[in-house]
Each structure stands twice: as structure tokens, then as C-alpha cells.
Amino acid sequence: MSKLTIEVVTPERVVYSGEATMVIARGVEGDVGIMPNHMPLVTPLKIAPVRIKTVGDKETVIAVSGGFMEVRGTQVAILAESAELPEDIDVERAKQSKGRAEQRLNEKHPDLDIRRAERALQRAISRLEATKNI
Template sequence: MKTVPVEIVTPERKVFSGDAQMVIARGGAGDLGVLPGHTPLATTLKISAVRIKLPDGSEQLIAVSGGFMEVKPDKVTILAEAAELPEDIDVDRAERARQRAEQRLAASGAENFEYRRAELALQRAVNRLQVAKTRDRK
């Protein structure tokens, strides 16, 4: 079974480093799956979970809040604005962030700059909560 080395880094730290059978991420143009030997590409990343299929058949989810992914035939590198493993997510904090974002959305007009900021905050909070749920399934 072929694998490809994967690194996920943020400005603060290296979040993940290891081999993968496949990496699934939500790029600027949609979802994409990367296998070993993939054609080189670079893409922006949306706020979403990155799925890493590990050599043992298990799957690692990582909450990513935007950034870039560079794919080479022999390596995948994700440079994320923020990234968290399920066990690192503070669920109470993420839930409070979700509630604040929903309140700001309700109070802002759809054309308002604050409305867009609240939308992004809500996406980040929901993504973190969804990824955090995976730790309970293990």
C-alpha cells in the first residue's frame, strides 16, 4: 500500500505530520481527494475538516480554518490559518463562539461587513464542533 507524507502547519505549530493513504480537503473549487503520486497542484482551503486516511485504515479529522494546500507527487503540505485535532478543541468555547456568531448574524444586515465576519465565525465554530464530535466516536 502506497502512502504520502502529510504535514499540517499553522503559524504557531505543526498540527499533524505522518503518512496517509489519502487526504480529502475542501479546496476553493470544491472537495478533492489526494492519493500518493498525485499531480502537483496548489489550492486555497475553505473552512472545513481535512480527512486523512491513515495506513492502518483509521481516519484522522482536523478542523482547518482556511489556508493553502500544496500537493506534490511525494508530499502534501497544508499551511492553515488555524488547525485543531479533535482532542484539542474546547467544545464549550466553540459552542459559545457559535452562539455569539448567531447573535451577531441576527443583529446585522446582510450587506454589512459585520454580517460577513459573523458568517465566517459561525462556519469556524460549527466546523470545530463537528470535528470535536469525532473524538467521542473513537
């Protein structure tokens, strides 16, 4: 069985490096599933979890905040603004962040940076979704 080599990198560190049978990410055009020997592709990523399926139906989920994914044959590189493994996420803090962002968006204060509040909400939701499997 063919495998992918995947690396998830942020400006600070390599978050994940390993082999996979499939990678599922949310690009700007929608979800995309990558299997070995996929056609070459470069796509911007949305703030959403990336799912990495490994041998034996195991799955690693990584909360990714934007960036790009590049696919070449059996190589997948995700260059993310930020990325967190579930065990690195403070669930309580993510819940509080989600609540704060929702509250800001509901208040509709005239000086509110709506885009920033929406991105904060998306990041908190992505973190919470990534921790569901631990």
C-alpha cells in the first residue's frame, strides 16, 4: 500500500511529521482528501482541523489556523500560521475564547473588528473540534 509523507510546519516548529494513508483538509474551495499520488496541488487553507489517517485506521487531528497545503506525489506539506495537536490544547481556555468571541459578535459594538472576532471564533471552534478524539 502506498503512503504519504506529511509534514505540518509553523514558523516556530515542525508540529507533525510522519506517514499517512490519507490527509483531509479544508481548503478555501471546500474539504479536500489527499491520497498517495494525488495530482500536484497548492491550496490556501481555512481555519479548521486537518485529519491525518494512518495505517490501521488511526487518526491524528491537528487544529490548523490558515496557511497553505502543497501536494506533490506522495509528499504533503502544510505550512500553517499556527497548528496544535490535541494534547497541546487547553480545552477550558478554548471554550472561554469561543464564549468571548461569540459575545463580541452578538454585542455588535460600533468599534468591533468583526473579521478579527470571527477568526477568533473559528480558531476556538477548530481547537475544540480537534480535541474531540482524545
